[in-house]
Amino acid sequence: VHKNGKKSGLHKENLLLRGCTLRNTEVVSGIVVYAGHETKALLNNNGPRYKRSKLERQMNTDVFWCVLILLIMCLLSAVGHALWVWQYGEKRPVFDVLGTDGNYVKPLLSAVYLFFTMIIVLQVLIPVSLYVSIEVVKICQVYLIHQDKDLYDEETDSRLQCRALNITEDLGQIQYIFSDKTGTLTENKMVFRRCTVSGIEYSHDANG
Structure with missing residues (x-):
């Protein structure tokens, strides 16, 4: 820092972090550091990770x-x-x-x-050409998922939205679903369809 022809060095003792309150000081001359792309939020943001199925x-x-x-x-x-x-x-x-x-x-x-x-x-x-064929199949899968009536909500008049084309084929390979018991994710609207015990299938209609 140059002031009146004199050079003054800046050290860690001169650093004021965000949220600090300065007291008993009338005038302060400062410079902004770690701004823009040098902020911690942007430095730690590596962008979305590409998911491969x-x-x-x-x-x-x-x-x-x-x-x-x-x-x-x-x-x-x-x-x-x-x-x-x-x-x-x-x-x-x-x-x-x-x-x-x-x-x-x-x-x-x-x-x-x-x-x-x-x-x-x-x-x-x-x-x-296999990559092109796979992409065409994924687009067709997304269309069928979007038009699925079982995934339609009448109250909000909304359908399922697919935001990623690269992992649609993994949906059929899901074996376990981890969900909380408070209903934050499910809104207490989980519907029992069927289960298997020792290879025997028990459907919802059979229990009813």
């Missing part, structure tokens, strides 16, 4: 193995082609590709060309 995690693993199998197949094809070209030497078949100078390409360079060629030929092993 079990299906999406399994699909990513399968695609990874597809890519690995593709690279292995291309590598084996390139090595086999290099050995094949090296075996023939200069007496290669007439259908072999020539270089720009009219001579045969070296076996190593020919193997590199074939590696990238096989990637183009075998790229159908990677299911790129």
